[in-house]
Amino acid sequence: MFWRNYMERIRLWLWLTLANGISSSKISSLLEIFDSIEDIYKAKKTDYEKIPKISAKDADILSNKSLKRAEEVIDECRSKGIRILTMESPYYPENLMHIFDPPYVLYVRCKEKLNxxxxxxxxxxxxxxxxxxxxxxxxxxxxxxxxxxxxxxxxxxxxxxxxxxxxxxxxxxxxxxxxxxxxxxxxxxxxxxxxxxxxxxxxxxxxxxxxxxxxxxxxxxxxxxxxxxxxxxxxxxxxxxxxxxxxxxxxxxxxxxxxxxxxxxxxxxxxxxxxxxxxxxxxxxxxxxxxxxxxxxxxxxxxxxxKPIIKERTDNKTQFVSYNEKYKDLSEKERLIMMTMSPVPIHIDTIIEKTNLSAEELTSELTMLEIAGMVKSHPGMMFSLNI
Missing domain, CATH: 3.40.50.450 (Rossmann fold)
Structure with a gap:
């Protein structure tokens, strides 16, 4: 019963937030008058027209009680693994609740729930x-x-x-x-x-x-x-x-x-x-x-x-095999370059120093790695792994 009621409220929140021209600040005005999303949904056009920040056009829009668009968005989210958070969710960020115009619905993609x-x-x-x-x-x-x-x-x-x-x-x-x-x-x-x-x-x-x-x-x-x-x-x-x-x-x-x-x-x-x-x-x-x-x-x-848990590797052989498996199709020079890099951009001179490759060799190899989509270039001759 709780889950059914919760999903129904999500539909109603989507109905409201997807309504054309109904901004977060207008929703806040509605919530000052009505006690719940259900009350907002059930209200009549004349009820909306009494609210100062709600225009006649807004009242017309809110008078359309169709949930079709809300259902379409729910289906889209289900098919793409997108979570929908309202303020009723324990995962909704509390820091957002008390700002002037909070987002009343959030769409979230994550592999694991992060609170x-x-x-x-x-x-x-x-x-x-x-x-x-x-x-x-x-x-x-x-x-x-x-x-x-x-x-x-x-x-x-x-x-x-x-x-x-x-x-x-x-x-x-x-x-x-x-x-x-x-x-x-x-x-x-x-x-x-x-x-x-x-x-x-x-x-x-x-x-x-x-x-x-x-x-x-x-x-x-x-x-x-x-x-x-x-x-x-x-x-x-x-x-x-x-x-x-x-x-x-x-x-x-x-x-x-x-x-x-x-x-x-x-x-x-x-x-x-x-x-x-x-x-x-x-x-x-x-x-x-x-x-x-x-x-x-x-x-x-x-x-x-x-704090991130840093797992120290004590078996260098295992690390080398794992690394070679990841980059098994690369040349020795390309593997050497990849070993010196991370997602944090570093200057080409630093890569030269770490690899002992000449500037000409390194430039050529970096070009090929960038074409392959493994390395990303940044302004100022900076390079990073393209994670």
């Missing part, structure tokens, strides 16, 4: 066009925070977002990608492998139903979820007009901590971070400890519980 209410999340965002400096500090900070037990949240965009998520995954940490499209849509398309890795080791979530394209207007709206999920937001590199600053603005409004990495004062890509520190009160970050120290004492048990 974000038992995690300390840090959102890491920044420019889509990072410099070498931005790539380096984002990778290092995300990896170190992940190793300490923080769950890394980001948006899976090109640049800083993807680097942060990849670095955290390489540390064995849990990660969350919040999308501005449906969770069955890979955007940008080159992040297909990254998205699959996140589904295996964390959560891909969105407030938008399956098949929703990455419309430009979705991303500023999505940013409030990015900041609200976490105890703090870290901006590692961003110009003054970066979308990352919208996320930081949301974080300030939601009374979350905001951190920023200071950058070269002549660099446009760091201008946004420097302004956040100088004018808006963001805390300057010079290393991961700058953040960890603010959470270690209060959340020691939670962080300890979520």
């Amino acid at each position: 974000l209410n038992e995690c300390i999340c840090i959102t890491v965002v920044g420019t889509r066009r990072p410099t070498d400096y931005g790539v380096l500090v984002t990778g290092e900070l995300s990896e170190e925070l992940g190793k300490e037990g923080f769950t890394i949240v980001s948006g899976m965009a090109r640049g800083i977002d993807s680097i942060a998520l990849s670095a955290a995954l390489s540390a064995g940490a849990k990660v969350v990608a919040v999308l501005g499209c449906g969770v069955d849509v890979v955007y940008p398309p080159e992040n297909k492998n990254l998205m699959n890795a996140i589904i295996e080791n964390g959560i891909v979530m969105s407030e938008y139903p399956p098949k929703t394209p990455p419309f430009k207007e979705n991303f500023p709206q999505r940013n409030r979820i990015l900041s609200a999920l976490s105890m703090a937001t870290l901006i590692t590199e961003a110009p003054v007009r970066s979308g990352a600053l919208i996320t930081s603005s949301s974080a300030f409004e939601q009374n979350r901590e905001v951190y920023a990495v200071p950058g070269n004062i002549t660099s446009k890509e760091s201008r946004g971070c420097n302004v956040l520190i100088r004018e808006l009160g963001a805390k300057a970050v010079i290393d991961a400890e700058s953040i960890i120290v603010d959470f270690r004492d209060c959340y020691a048990d939670v962080l300890r519980k979520n």
Whole structure:
């Protein structure tokens, strides 16, 4: 009986959130008048028209009680392994419940259930066009925070977002990608492998139903979820007009901590971070400890519980066989290169130093590995595994 009633309420929540033009803030207005989703659904047009924020057009839309679209979305989610969370679910993130315009429905893809209410999340965002400096500090900070037990949240965009998520995954940490499209849509398309890795080791979530394209207007709206999920937001590199600053603005409004990495004062890509520190009160970050120290004492048990378990290999022969099995079709030089790399981008000079290959040899081999989809290039002659 409970399950049947719960599924019925999910249908009603989908009916409401899928209604054209009925935003989260309008739903909040409805809930101030009506006690439950059932009451909202059963109400008449004249009841809706009495609510100040509900227009005549909205009242007409809400008067359509068809659940057909809701059923279609449920069927779509079932076929694609997408979970639907409402605020009634124990897995719905509590941090989202008390913001001004919470997402009343979340669509989630994950291999194993991850309860974000038992995690300390840090959102890491920044420019889509990072410099070498931005790539380096984002990778290092995300990896170190992940190793300490923080769950890394980001948006899976090109640049800083993807680097942060990849670095955290390489540390064995849990990660969350919040999308501005449906969770069955890979955007940008080159992040297909990254998205699959996140589904295996964390959560891909969105407030938008399956098949929703990455419309430009979705991303500023999505940013409030990015900041609200976490105890703090870290901006590692961003110009003054970066979308990352919208996320930081949301974080300030939601009374979350905001951190920023200071950058070269002549660099446009760091201008946004420097302004956040100088004018808006963001805390300057010079290393991961700058953040960890603010959470270690209060959340020691939670962080300890979520620390990745690093399994040390004592049998080198087993490790070599396992490695060769994974890359059995590669040449010796290609295997050597792959052994030096991780999802965190590193500079080509570092790879040369580790492999003792000439620049000409390495460039040729990296080109072939990139064509094969095993290696990914980044601005500034940086390369990473294409997980």
